[in-house]
Amino acid sequence: MSNIIYLDYNATTPCDPRVLEGMVPYFTTHFANPSSVTHLPGKQAADALDTAREQVAAMLGASPKDVLFTSGATESNNLALYGVTRAATAGGNHRRRIITSPIEHKAVLEPCQDLANQGFDVQYVPVDATGLVDLQALADLLTEDTLLVSIQAANSEIGTLQPINQIAKLIKGAGAYFHCDATQAVGRIPIDWRSTPIDLLSLSSHKIYGPKGAGALLARRALRQGQLSPLSRGGGQEGKLRAGTQNVPAIVGFGLACQIMQTEGQQEVNRLRILRDSFEVELSKAVPEVTFNGHHVHRLPNTSSITVPGVDADALLANLPLLALSLGSACNAGAIEPSYVLTEIGLSRDDAAATFRLSLGRYTTPQELESARAEISSVTKKLRPVP
Numbered sequence: 001m002s003n004i005i006y007l008d009y010n011a012t013t014p015c016d017p018r019v020l021e022g023m024v025p026y027f028t029t030h031f032a033n034p035s036s037v038t039h040l041p042g043k044q045a046a047d048a049l050d051t052a053r054e055q056v057a058a059m060l061g062a063s064p065k066d067v068l069f070t071s072g073a074t075e076s077n078n079l080a081l082y083g084v085t086r087a088a089t090a091g092g093n094h095r096r097r098i099i100t101s102p103i104e105h106k107a108v109l110e111p112c113q114d115l116a117n118q119g120f121d122v123q124y125v126p127v128d129a130t131g132l133v134d135l136q137a138l139a140d141l142l143t144e145d146t147l148l149v150s151i152q153a154a155n156s157e158i159g160t161l162q163p164i165n166q167i168a169k170l171i172k173g174a175g176a177y178f179h180c181d182a183t184q185a186v187g188r189i190p191i192d193w194r195s196t197p198i199d200l201l202s203l204s205s206h207k208i209y210g211p212k213g214a215g216a217l218l219a220r221r222a223l224r225q226g227q228l229s230p231l232s233r234g235g236g237q238e239g240k241l242r243a244g245t246q247n248v249p250a251i252v253g254f255g256l257a258c259q260i261m262q263t264e265g266q267q268e269v270n271r272l273r274i275l276r277d278s279f280e281v282e283l284s285k286a287v288p289e290v291t292f293n294g295h296h297v298h299r300l301p302n303t304s305s306i307t308v309p310g311v312d313a314d315a316l317l318a319n320l321p322l323l324a325l326s327l328g329s330a331c332n333a334g335a336i337e338p339s340y341v342l343t344e345i346g347l348s349r350d351d352a353a354a355t356f357r358l359s360l361g362r363y364t365t366p367q368e369l370e371s372a373r374a375e376i377s378s379v380t381k382k383l384r385p386v387p
C-alpha cells in the first residue's frame with residue numbers, strides 16, 4: 001500500500017501501533033480463557049476484559065456494567081433489534097411498532113425488514129435533503145404502540161449528524177426504547193451516555209483504530225435484566241447476553257483504542273476538520289460545479305461526499321488508482337445500484353452515480369490531501385462533459 005493514499009477511514013481504520021503492541025501478549029503469554037476462574041492465567045485474562053470494559057465505558061461516560069462485548073457493530077445492531085423485540089414478544093409486551101430511518105446502515109435496515117416480515121409494524125421517518133430526520137414526523141410516528149426506535153448518530157456516507165439529544169427526549173416521552181448506531185460518531189463527536197437517554201448504543205473497534213472483530217453494545221440495566229434476549233446461548237458470558245468465549249486480544253485492543261481516542265480524539269478531530277474544509281474549498285475553486293452532500297454544519301469532521309455532475313464516479317476512481325476512495329458506503333461496493341443513502345436524500349440516480357466519498361483519519365497528512373486534491377481535480381477536468 002506504500003504509495004497509495006488511503007482516504008477511506010469510514011470503511012475501516014488501520015490498527016494504531018500502540019493498540020497492536022498491547023494486544024500481542026494476549027495471543028501468546030496471556031492466552032487463557034477468561035472464564036477459567038480456577039487458575040491465575042484465566043483470572044488475568046478476565047482482568048484484561050475488565051480493564052477493556054472500563055476503557056470503553058470511560059470514553060462514553062458509561063458504567064463498565066453497561067458494556068456488552070460483541071464481534072462488531074453489525075452484531076451489536078442485530079442484538080439490539082432482535083434482542084428487544086424477542087424479549088418483548090416473550091414478555092407479553094404488546095407494543096409492535098419499530099421506527100427507523102431510510103439512511104441507516106444495512107445492519108439496521110435488514111433486521112428491520114426481517115422484523116417487518118415477522119409482523120412488526122416498521123415505520124421509516126423521512127430525512128431531508130441534508131440527511132436530517134424530520135423531528136415532527138418522528139413525533140407523529142411515536143404512538144403508544146412504539147417499542148423501539150433505531151436512529152444512527154452519524155451517517156457513514158454523507159456524514160450527517162442527527163440531533164440525538166432531541167431525538168432521545170422525544171422517544172422517552174413516548175415510553176419507547178432508543179437504539180443508536182453510533183459507530184461513525186464515536187471518537188468524532190462527543191457522546192455522553194450519562195446525560196443522553198439512549199437505551200442501547202452500538203460501536204465498533206475497527207472504525208476507531210482498534211482491530212476488526214470486536215465491538216460493543218451499551219445497554220441500560222433495565223434492558224440487561226430481562227428486556228433484551230441474547231442472539232446466542234451457551235456459555236453465559238457477557239451477563240448471559242452474548243454466549244461464546246470473548247475475543248480477548250481484540251477486546252484488549254478495542255479498550256486501548258478507546259483510551260487513545262479519549263485522550264487524543266478532540267485534537268485529532270480539530271485537525272481533520274481543518275484539512276477537510278480546506279480540501280473542499282480548494283476543490284471547489286478548481287472544479288466549480290462540484291457539490292458536497294450532507295449537512296453543511298452538522299456533519300462528521302472527516303467526511304466529504306462529493307458529486308461531480310455528469311462524471312461517472314466509477315470511471316473517476318478507475319482513473320485514480322493511487323487513491324483509496326469509495327463510492328457510497330463500502331458495504332454496497334460491487335453493487336450496480338446507486339447508493340440508497342444518496343437517493344433517499346433526493347439525489348437523482350445520475351447524480352448518485354457521480355458521487356464519491358473521501359474520509360480522513362489519524363494518519364492523513366496535509367501533503368497526502370493536497371496531492372489527492374490535485375489528482376482529483378485533474379482527472380475530473382479530463383472526464384467532465386464538455387459544456
Ligand SMILES: *Cc1c(COP(=O)(O)O)cnc(C)c1O
Nearest residue numbers: 072073074105107156183184204
Ligand atoms: C461500519 C459500520 C457498521 C458495521 O460495523 P462492523 O463492526 O464492521 O460490523 C455499522 N454501522 C455503521 C454506521 C458503520 O459505519
